[in-house]
Amino acid sequence: MRISIQHLTKVFPSRTKGGKAVHAVEDMNIEIPSGQLVGLLGPSGCGKSTTLFMLSGLETATSGKILFDDQDVTTLAAEKRGVGLVFQNYALYPHMTVQQNIRFPLDNMRINREEGNARALDAARLVQIEDLMARKPHELSGGQQQRVAIARALVKMPNVLLLDEPLSNLDARLRLQTREEIKRIQRTTGITTVFVTHDQEEAMSICDIMVVMKLGVVQQIGAPQHIYDDPNNLFVANFLGTPPINIFKGKIQGGKAYIGEEAVGDAPYGDREVYVGIRPEGFIYNPQGALTLNVDHIEVMGRDKSVVSTHESSTKPTVRSIIDSDVALPEGAEQLKFDIKPYKLFLFDAETEERLR
Amino acid sequence: MMEENDNIGTPQEPPKKHNKFVQYFINLGARIKGWFVDKYTAVKDFFCGLFHKKTEEEKALEYSGPQLSRGEKFRRGLKSQSGWLFVAPALVLMAVFTFYPIIAAFVNSFKQSYSGMTGKFNGWGIDNFVRVLKGDTGTGGADFVQCLVNTLILTFISVPLSTLLALLISVALNSIKRVQKAYQTILFLPYLTNALAMGAVFATFFKIIGTQNNTETVGLVNIVLGWFGVDPIDWVGLRSPHWQIGSLSIPWAKYVVTIIYEVWSGLPFKILILFSAMQSINKQYYDAAKVDGASRWTVLWHITAPMIMPQISYLLVTGIMGGMKQYSAIVGLFGVTMGQDYDMGTMVGYLYNYIELGQTGYAFAGSLILFVIIMIITYFNNKITKKRTTYR
Numbered sequence: 001m002r003i004s005i006q007h008l009t010k011v012f013p014s015r016t017k018g019g020k021a022v023h024a025v026e027d028m029n030i031e032i033p034s035g036q037l038v039g040l041l042g043p044s045g046c047g048k049s050t051t052l053f054m055l056s057g058l059e060t061a062t063s064g065k066i067l068f069d070d071q072d073v074t075t076l077a078a079e080k081r082g083v084g085l086v087f088q089n090y091a092l093y094p095h096m097t098v099q100q101n102i103r104f105p106l107d108n109m110r111i112n113r114e115e116g117n118a119r120a121l122d123a124a125r126l127v128q129i130e131d132l133m134a135r136k137p138h139e140l141s142g143g144q145q146q147r148v149a150i151a152r153a154l155v156k157m158p159n160v161l162l163l164d165e166p167l168s169n170l171d172a173r174l175r176l177q178t179r180e181e182i183k184r185i186q187r188t189t190g191i192t193t194v195f196v197t198h199d200q201e202e203a204m205s206i207c208d209i210m211v212v213m214k215l216g217v218v219q220q221i222g223a224p225q226h227i228y229d230d231p232n233n234l235f236v237a238n239f240l241g242t243p244p245i246n247i248f249k250g251k252i253q254g255g256k257a258y259i260g261e262e263a264v265g266d267a268p269y270g271d272r273e274v275y276v277g278i279r280p281e282g283f284i285y286n287p288q289g290a291l292t293l294n295v296d297h298i299e300v301m302g303r304d305k306s307v308v309s310t311h312e313s314s315t316k317p318t319v320r321s322i323i324d325s326d327v328a329l330p331e332g333a334e335q336l337k338f339d340i341k342p343y344k345l346f347l348f349d350a351e352t353e354e355r356l357r
Numbered sequence: 358m359m360e361e362n363d364n365i366g367t368p369q370e371p372p373k374k375h376n377k378f379v380q381y382f383i384n385l386g387a388r389i390k391g392w393f394v395d396k397y398t399a400v401k402d403f404f405c406g407l408f409h410k411k412t413e414e415e416k417a418l419e420y421s422g423p424q425l426s427r428g429e430k431f432r433r434g435l436k437s438q439s440g441w442l443f444v445a446p447a448l449v450l451m452a453v454f455t456f457y458p459i460i461a462a463f464v465n466s467f468k469q470s471y472s473g474m475t476g477k478f479n480g481w482g483i484d485n486f487v488r489v490l491k492g493d494t495g496t497g498g499a500d501f502v503q504c505l506v507n508t509l510i511l512t513f514i515s516v517p518l519s520t521l522l523a524l525l526i527s528v529a530l531n532s533i534k535r536v537q538k539a540y541q542t543i544l545f546l547p548y549l550t551n552a553l554a555m556g557a558v559f560a561t562f563f564k565i566i567g568t569q570n571n572t573e574t575v576g577l578v579n580i581v582l583g584w585f586g587v588d589p590i591d592w593v594g595l596r597s598p599h600w601q602i603g604s605l606s607i608p609w610a611k612y613v614v615t616i617i618y619e620v621w622s623g624l625p626f627k628i629l630i631l632f633s634a635m636q637s638i639n640k641q642y643y644d645a646a647k648v649d650g651a652s653r654w655t656v657l658w659h660i661t662a663p664m665i666m667p668q669i670s671y672l673l674v675t676g677i678m679g680g681m682k683q684y685s686a687i688v689g690l691f692g693v694t695m696g697q698d699y700d701m702g703t704m705v706g707y708l709y710n711y712i713e714l715g716q717t718g719y720a721f722a723g724s725l726i727l728f729v730i731i732m733i734i735t736y737f738n739n740k741i742t743k744k745r746t747t748y749r
């Protein structure tokens with residue numbers, strides 16, 4: 001199922017008299033090709049869940065349109081859209097067994113018991129919980145509950161699968177495992193899937209298409225790697241990547257980008273104040289390098305080492321540069337000099353915070 | 358589990374197998390006994406500890422800090438047992454007003470021809486029980502079986518009915534967005550009104566008041582029925598229709614009135630409980646149900662009701678308990694004679710009736726039987742609710 005989101009807007013009236021209305025989603029436009037896994041990424045409160053609920057039909061859009069293939073579903077009731085929804089805290093019915101939970105959507109479709117059970121079992125197999133069918137939700141671990149919720153969403157063979165922060169209630173290990181699982185399930189079923197998360201690593205690792213949002217406004221849409229390598233603005237650059245990008249206050253003068261008095265790269269743009277963003281992997285150690293950093297300490301972690309240093313123009317307390325662990329660094333040096341890989345350096349207008357390119 | 362422990366170290370006797378019902382009371386007894394033993398030991402320890410002169414060894418073992426004065430010791434002792442001080446007044450009151458009467462009722466029910474005035478009685482025996490159950494009290498008072506049947510029928514119809522109605526009304530109330538508060542208040546009003554007064558008003562609604570110019574003046578209910586061509590029914594009066602089964606009378610018209618009254622007066626509290634329980638159900642369950650295409654009916658029976666099952670069974674249990682003790686509503690509706698020849702008598706009404714007649718022996722016996730019946734009902738209540746209350 002192809003999804004087309006056109007000028008979608010959601011305004012919540014203010015809860016108090018005379019308060020300000022909340023613009024949860026503002027003029028959103030996304031085209032999602034059939035069978036893709038799309039990640040909605042953004043900090044908490046940026047309107048991801050609201051978008052998802054509008055797709056599911058639980059929230060009505062204030063304006064704009066949602067098309068499934070060529071059908072306008074903007075005002076269609078939730079149960080008629082054929083979507084499967086997985087809630088952040090799963091919303092499994094505590095008094096029903098796993099099987100009853102999974103079968104619930106089928107029961108509502110008046111599918112007979114035998115077929116219902118068979119399909120519930122299929123869905124359970126897909127998420128590998130077929131041995132837990134007789135249990136109640138409270139007898140399951142978080143990860144298992146999560147799978148039940150996914151099975152329940154999948155069992156009716158939805159056109160669209162919607163997942164609201166499906167991994168946020170899992171511990172770190174399980175989260176890693178489960179996100180692979182979600183990817184696998186999505187590949188197997190080929191269902192167009194929209195997936196909400198505030199964890200950029202999660203989104204980066206499993207999405208085909210990533211949508212970065214901030215305060216209800218879409219910032220950038222594209223393949224995760226592409227967005228990482230070519231961010232539209234300071235917010236996106238800052239939001240993606242672990243460890244995060246280093247940001248310096250700087251300026252452009254005569255076609256060169258400066259951090260302090262040191263020129264770190266070419267900048268064929270007019271003179272102005274800028275933010276200079278350098279990805280941690282963008283540093284090359286060179287005793288005659290362009291940028292001088294005051295070393296705080298060095299962390300060695302297997303393949304690479306991390307130089308943690310300070311710089312007076314940095315907007316963050318520390319600057320982190322990651323270099324290959326074979327690169328020999330002078331023992332106990334207080335300052336180190338680095339060259340900057342041009343494609344790992346981004347310039348943002350200090351005022352608009354938009355990328356200069 | 359207790360049995361296993363008791364068997365440790367003693368010659369192995371095969372543990373007696375009781376049926377579940379008996380076992381329940383045995384366990385109950387053991388628990389009650391355990392409670393008293395616990396308290397007794399605690400009290401004993403407290404006082405012994407206070408007055409016991411300790412040997413040097415004990416002192417060394419117990420407390421290695423600075424020497425304590427007797428006053429300080431007393432204070433510490435009190436502190437460690439201070440819970441007792443708080444429950445003491447309640448315990449005393451309960452002893453006087455609860456435990457003593459229970460025991461006295463038990464003892465007195467076996468005194469034959471007991472006179473409450475003089476305290477004289479004519480030997481011990483189960484004469485009271487036999488006469489009560491046979492309906493052979495020879496005083497023209499209420500009939501025990503009639504009262505029992507009335508109580509059971511009224512309770513087991515009106516309590517489930519009003520709980521069900523309360524559930525439906527709460528669901529409706531929960532789906533109202535605007536004037537919810539106002540409705541809530543209106544629905545709660547009957548709760549604040551006196552049962553006798555309400556009963557009297559109800560009776561007037563249903564009454565045939567008298568004859569005027571050869572037409573009967575009737576209450577509101579009969580007027581409304583009249584619109585549909587139904588002849589006036591004497592719902593609460595002397596000509597009230599009833600069925601007769603042997604010596605048992607089934608005054609169905611009066612039952613209808615009583616049940617309507619009980620349901621109506623029971624609603625507010627039940628709605629209050631169920632409504633607030635519903636409000637605390639996570640909205641996401643309903644969202645999930647909506648996406649999954651559940652109908653309103655499915656949502657009510659498969660989501661809302663199971664989620665508030667603890668509250669529903671609480672209402673059923675307390676409702677049935679209350680129903681077994683109903684009396685004032687009957688008086689309000691049918692007067693102190695509880696209908697005609699006590700045909701609307703209830704169990705508690707029976708007790709009052711015989712106390713009033715000076716036949717306290719029958720009242721004691723009746724109360725003991727009532728006690729046993731309530732125990733039995735409680736047993737099944739517990740059984741059923743244990744299964745249904747927790748969805749865990």
Ligand SMILES: Nc1ncnc2c1ncn2[C@@H]1O[C@H](COP(=O)(O)OP(=O)(O)O)[C@@H](O)[C@H]1O
Nearest residue numbers: 012022023024043044045046047048049050051
């Ligand atoms: N029902 C509602 N009424 C009013 N404001 C809401 C409602 N739901 C969400 N919001 C507001 O809309 C914004 C976006 O919320 P949400 O979509 O839940 O964010 P996210 O899922 O990205 O954390 C938030 O500011 C939130 O407070």
Ligand SMILES: [Mg+2]
Nearest residue numbers: 048049050165
């Ligand atoms: Mg959210």
